[in-house]
Amino acid sequence: MTMPRKTRARLGMLPLAAMVLLTAGCGTQRAGDTADAYRRLHPTPTGISTPSTPADFPCRGESPEPTASTAATTPSSTEPPTDHYAENHGFKVPIPLHGQSRCDGLTAVGRIKSALEPLRQRGDFAPDSVRTALTSLGYSAEKVQTYQDGSAGVGFLIDIGASPWCVEGTMSSDSTKADAFGGYPDGTGCEPPSGGH
Template sequence: MSSCGQQRTGSGPGSSATPSALGPARGNVEPGSDGGAPHYQENNGFKVPREMTPAGEEAARKEAARIEPVLKRLWKDNVWDPDSVRAALLRLGYRSGDGLQPGTLVVSSMGERHILTQIDPVTPEGALFALRVRKDACVRGAVRPSGSQSEVSGPFLETGCFEPRGGH
């Protein structure tokens, strides 16, 4: 206890509390930050997709419905390498491109991941894809050994239709 009957917290001598156990100071948690630090939404705004118009969402859902059977077939056939996924999705009539123009498709590997138990990064099996349906609408997803998935959303500010991986 400190003077005036206030309880002391901190990580200095004689304190058993740790900063991680304390969390942000009362009143510094933003609504919608899930208990996170101050400025959570500001610092993570790049992870929030732009809004879709109702017409954009309808168009994206229509394309997702065309894509999902292809993804399920690829997964069932144990095919999830990026070249095969790209070829299968291009057969639906999309164009390979930068993903910035409507109708363009980007397919990539899962990307390197750092695993705490390994010195060198690893690249998991599978493929990520992103289809720009309209200026305001995307379909993105993956095919990998554990399954396939797709989802619709607006584009991300910095990464187009691909969900951002980390901060900047």
């Protein structure tokens, strides 16, 4: 018995159509289904956490009460800023220190303030005097910058080079202020970057 040509052609198309359907799938699996199935088969163990920043703890000489975080003092809004100023100038915000680096930074700030206090009490606000006081603490002369800050004050910046961290501050007749930080997001040292990304 012979089959007409059209029937043979249709029978030849049947395996091809089955192959197309098997390859294409039924359309019931979505892109995220594979990841969801993996998570169901391999759940994350409970009790394991990965903190986004190292834990802070009270440093020597510091009260055990937690200090207010900068996130708590920063005004929050559910609406993004329309001028993008904060976003565009984020590269100028110093990187905060955490954990042992924060304690080391606080220790360095305390030493620096103690070394500069006699100069402040004498009214010696010459950048060279401040530089000499800071290098006498063991900081490299190449890593210490001092400059006139206003008419009756002096500013300073020290690239400590460890951890990495930096100390920046000012000294005036009113007080000596200093802060330790970990550089800048788009910078390579203690100098604020001149432009963002």
